[in-house]
Amino acid sequence: MTKHWSAPLLVNVLLGLPGTLPIWLLWYFVVNWPLADLGLTVREPTENDGMLSWLLIAAPIAGLYTLLWWLANKPLRRRSALAPRAYWSLSVLALFVPTTVLAITT
Structure with a gap:
């Protein structure tokens, strides 16, 4: 039994490395559509492709990544x-x- 928090921390930080792509795609979507429609951000002026490209590209990437993350964490959680609350909080924050490091350093 894994008694320490180091194993979930390490696994989720390593999963967070390729996770920068789906996280960025979801952030870009939220900033350009829902938040822009509420008047909280300014929509990218050249972004006029509509929702189909997001459904064809971003949704499968985010879905497959979420499935990979879940399958890696489910046996580790057991x-x-x-x-459970501490485990999932640590996992999401480590992800x-x-x-966050990439956003701060660029």
């Missing part, structure tokens, strides 16, 4: 001694570490 072997962990962490409480965003590489994207």
Whole structure:
């Protein structure tokens, strides 16, 4: 049984490295459509392709990545001694570490 928080932390930080692409795609979508429609951001003026390209490109990438993340964490969660809420909180926060570092350093 994994008693420490280091195994889920390491696995999710490593999963966060390729996760920068689906996270960026979802962020770009949210900034250009829902938030722009609410008046919270300004839509990219050259972004006029509509929703079909997002359904064909971003949705499968985000869906496959979410499935990969779930399949990697499900057996690890069963072997962990962490409480479920603590485990999933740590996993989600660790997943965003590489994207956050990339956003800060660029």
